[in-house]
Amino acid sequence: MFDIMFGTLFQLLTTPYLMGLMVIAVAIGIFVGATPGIGGRLSIALVIPFVFGMDMIPGAIFLLTMHAVNGTSGQISSIMFGIPGDGDDAATTVDGYPLAKQGRAGEALGASLVASGFGGIIGAIVFAVLIPVLEPIILAFSPAEFFFLALLGITFIAFLAGGDNIFKGLAVGFFGMMLAFVGMDPATGIARYAGDNLFLWDGLSLVTAVLALFAVPEMIALGVQGGAIAKLADENVQISYRQVFSGVRQMLTKHWWLALRTSVMGAIIGMIPGLGSSAAAWICYGHAVQSSKHPEKFGKGAIEGVIAPETASNAREGGALLPTLFFGIPGSSGMAVLMGAFLILGIQPGPTLVKEHMDLVWMLIWGLVVGNVMAVTFLLFVARWVGKLTFVNGGMLVPFILVVVVIGSYINEGQWENLLILFCLSLIGYALLKYGWPRAPFVIGIVLGKIAEESLNKALALWGGHFFLRPLSLILMGMIVLTLGYAIYKSRAARRPRRAGVAHAG
Amino acid sequence: MPAKLICNGRILIAFVMFSIFVVMVGIALTYPAQARFMPLVVGIPGIGLTLFELVKEVRRALHPETESESDDAGSSGLPGDISRLIGQEAPPLTQPDAPKRTPAEESRRERLLLAYFTGLIGGIMFFGFWVAIPVFIATFLREREKASWRFALLSAIVSDALLYAIFTRGLGVELHTGFITDWVMDMFDPGY
Numbered sequence: 001m002f003d004i005m006f007g008t009l010f011q012l013l014t015t016p017y018l019m020g021l022m023v024i025a026v027a028i029g030i031f032v033g034a035t036p037g038i039g040g041r042l043s044i045a046l047v048i049p050f051v052f053g054m055d056m057i058p059g060a061i062f063l064l065t066m067h068a069v070n071g072t073s074g075q076i077s078s079i080m081f082g083i084p085g086d087g088d089d090a091a092t093t094v095d096g097y098p099l100a101k102q103g104r105a106g107e108a109l110g111a112s113l114v115a116s117g118f119g120g121i122i123g124a125i126v127f128a129v130l131i132p133v134l135e136p137i138i139l140a141f142s143p144a145e146f147f148f149l150a151l152l153g154i155t156f157i158a159f160l161a162g163g164d165n166i167f168k169g170l171a172v173g174f175f176g177m178m179l180a181f182v183g184m185d186p187a188t189g190i191a192r193y194a195g196d197n198l199f200l201w202d203g204l205s206l207v208t209a210v211l212a213l214f215a216v217p218e219m220i221a222l223g224v225q226g227g228a229i230a231k232l233a234d235e236n237v238q239i240s241y242r243q244v245f246s247g248v249r250q251m252l253t254k255h256w257w258l259a260l261r262t263s264v265m266g267a268i269i270g271m272i273p274g275l276g277s278s279a280a281a282w283i284c285y286g287h288a289v290q291s292s293k294h295p296e297k298f299g300k301g302a303i304e305g306v307i308a309p310e311t312a313s314n315a316r317e318g319g320a321l322l323p324t325l326f327f328g329i330p331g332s333s334g335m336a337v338l339m340g341a342f343l344i345l346g347i348q349p350g351p352t353l354v355k356e357h358m359d360l361v362w363m364l365i366w367g368l369v370v371g372n373v374m375a376v377t378f379l380l381f382v383a384r385w386v387g388k389l390t391f392v393n394g395g396m397l398v399p400f401i402l403v404v405v406v407i408g409s410y411i412n413e414g415q416w417e418n419l420l421i422l423f424c425l426s427l428i429g430y431a432l433l434k435y436g437w438p439r440a441p442f443v444i445g446i447v448l449g450k451i452a453e454e455s456l457n458k459a460l461a462l463w464g465g466h467f468f469l470r471p472l473s474l475i476l477m478g479m480i481v482l483t484l485g486y487a488i489y490k491s492r493a494a495r496r497p498r499r500a501g502v503a504h505a506g
Numbered sequence: 507m508p509a510k511l512i513c514n515g516r517i518l519i520a521f522v523m524f525s526i527f528v529v530m531v532g533i534a535l536t537y538p539a540q541a542r543f544m545p546l547v548v549g550i551p552g553i554g555l556t557l558f559e560l561v562k563e564v565r566r567a568l569h570p571e572t573e574s575e576s577d578d579a580g581s582s583g584l585p586g587d588i589s590r591l592i593g594q595e596a597p598p599l600t601q602p603d604a605p606k607r608t609p610a611e612e613s614r615r616e617r618l619l620l621a622y623f624t625g626l627i628g629g630i631m632f633f634g635f636w637v638a639i640p641v642f643i644a645t646f647l648r649e650r651e652k653a654s655w656r657f658a659l660l661s662a663i664v665s666d667a668l669l670y671a672i673f674t675r676g677l678g679v680e681l682h683t684g685f686i687t688d689w690v691m692d693m694f695d696p697g698y
Contacts, residue, residue, distance in 0.1 A: 174527075216623065
């Protein structure tokens, strides 16, 4: 194990090609993280065409590094201008912006950037520590359990949608699964939903589906909204390197224990699919308030108020990678798109990864660590300029991104018919976005649909109709029922006060 | 009232999703037992779920006073409201300086964006990447974003150059040249 662990680190650090890819990934990650309208999910979907054809390890490292660092740069505008680069950064704004208004923006940036990197590294370590614990569990899974895991994955990700949306989430997940059945059925040789269209016999292009459901709707929405996030820079925000390194020092000497606690909490929250991306940041912010000797300072410019959410947000990525890689259940919607991209690279989540590709798993863990160190080091020096990206007019980016999307969809299989599929699915994707139907379950559905069917066929062949009576299968079925039950309970509980309010008003 | 229901986007998307499941289940019924098993296992609950959503949306449209709009609202993102954030994705980014627009204006902008996207897809299919992409970029930047002609044309030229450098030279991909372009080129040069 130590051979693989340190061998992969050595390989990563001494391969110029991999390091070069990481530098590019860090640069793109920082750019998309700070630019309005391009979130983590969208950025992964957009670069899929460029990693298509890459080897498994370089492609996966490139994607994961980019995904891991694009949250880091979003915090800059939260602190400097009080404008969260992403929803996750909202917690950082609460204390970050008051600090900036007090003339301590550099201090806040230094502390929060190092906290981000620290969180990312601790998240990767938590993941690494849990590998030996989880290995026997993963290897004990049979096709029957993988069938239920696929269903659990869709249930969990539908749960991500929260409240009443779980039914919409499930419907969208099932829609993704139905599209996964397009193409030649491996058991009977029947071309399902393909008719005479030969290009559909190999199945629907995953790249096209992901781009259509995520990238195009976001771009149309951005184009409709138009404008930049902010129009005027706050000229009062002054940043000196002295301040920045004072923040770094504070984080590493005075608040390291808080950072460690919130990092571990963030990583654990990341492992639980369905907790959502904002939860980690806010829960850890709440923990910082509760555990502080001076809770009254929070909201007015407490440095702990930027450290806690940033460590948690970045540590979450390491945690979320664990269920994604080992169980095929993404911990977040961003991870769902990343998982789709991994499948395109030929990475099959589950026991195969543990048995045959532990080198890849370690490479990804080191990728998280090295990527975070690179991003933080770079940002400590250029943060003040990266913050200016907030003023980029999102509308100007729309045509360029749409062009990348269309090319990505085409070059994936070199079939013009994919453009028609892109168009039709994009219309559905935009309608889903506009009317509040969650889209992340779609990726899970289309990715897990095939796995579920293959697993079910194998389970039926091995154990007949009694496959669901296996102990692990029963546990997984119980988890599905509990998840659904809790979601229904939550939805009813949320509706009760509203109804009561309406009745009272009436 | 029926016209109002048909024009309701929420009902329309629920109906589209319901129809997709019905059609796919219907087609699955024509397959042999083993091939139709999974599509039916997934499709029939899908019909149930989308029918439930459809009924819910119709009820909401008919009785707006009892069915709250807050079903789809994201979390507020307030620190004191942490419990509500469990199970929620990040709230959508709001643009404080985004101009306030009327629904009609929003709808017009939306239709325009969709028309641009349709034009891009259609343009590529009929005229190919080399023609459609620079035309799309220049038109979009000039007409939609009110960029200067110089910037719009420069962006179009640079995009085509990058397209050639990255995809044709770098990745060796042969991009679709378009049905009409092929036909025209074939008229002038039969060996094209």
